[in-house]
Amino acid sequence: DARVTQTPRHKVTEMGQEVTMRCQPILGHNTVFWYRQTMMQGLELLAYFRNRAPLDDSGMPKDRFSAEMPDATLATLKIQPSEPRDSAVYFCASGLEANTEAFFGQGTRLTVV
Amino acid sequence: AQSVTQPDIHITVSEGASLELRCNYSYGATPYLFWYVQSPGQGLQLLLKYFSGDTLVQGIKGFEAEFKRSQSSFNLRKPSVHWSDAAEYFCALLARDSNYQLIWGAGTKLIIKP
Numbered sequence: 001d002a003r004v005t006q007t008p009r010h011k012v013t014e015m016g017q018e019v020t021m022r023c024q025p026i027l028g029h030n031t032v033f034w035y036r037q038t039m040m041q042g043l044e045l046l047a048y049f050r051n052r053a054p055l056d057d058s059g060m061p062k063d064r065f066s067a068e069m070p071d072a073t074l075a076t077l078k079i080q081p082s083e084p085r086d087s088a089v090y091f092c093a094s095g096l097e098a099n100t101e102a103f104f105g106q107g108t109r110l111t112v113v
Numbered sequence: 114a115q116s117v118t119q120p121d122i123h124i125t126v127s128e129g130a131s132l133e134l135r136c137n138y139s140y141g142a143t144p145y146l147f148w149y150v151q152s153p154g155q156g157l158q159l160l161l162k163y164f165s166g167d168t169l170v171q172g173i174k175g176f177e178a179e180f181k182r183s184q185s186s187f188n189l190r191k192p193s194v195h196w197s198d199a200a201e202y203f204c205a206l207l208a209r210d211s212n213y214q215l216i217w218g219a220g221t222k223l224i225i226k227p
Contacts, residue, residue: 004156031213033215042217042219042220043203043217043220045214045215048212048214050212050213055212056212056214091156091157093157097213100145100207100213100215101147101159101162102157102159102215103159104149104156104157104158105156106155106156107155107156
């Protein structure tokens, strides 16, 4: 059963610490999305990759957030330094370009104290 | 401008009653449309999608949606809801002329009364 895998599922960290979230897209998918979900803002697109190249990261605060795809099987989202306002659930999703329904991971619930 | 509007933030229905969740879109071409469901603490799961063809689309869990171009709508329906349908429902549009980005509605939270 192919699925998007995100690690860790939960992360509690102190303000100022670096946080790295990982995502393994479904094998063969060439599109990867990072979303942030909060009660106040709902679903926000942070970054969007196709064939490992970033297509859009305009939704991501550039001073502290970075997203990469070191290879086709791994996407990372890094926050350095983390702040309490970064507390949210971060979702990764993957898809195929031609049939572009997005398949979501279970999310990483981040709490910054 | 491309947008998706879900006018209802919350909807409460009784178990066994019928359900309709509204979704309106704004898009210059024929849209690709999706409905996703998010159960508490879970990721989003695709319920159904419309790309072309028959405007009445069947999905999983007994859901269906009807694409109405004249009304720019893609409403989700279910004839009889179950308590397990309590979740948040998101409508989304695929912007094929904007790098295939997904444009999301704000979501509708479905509450089921016993």
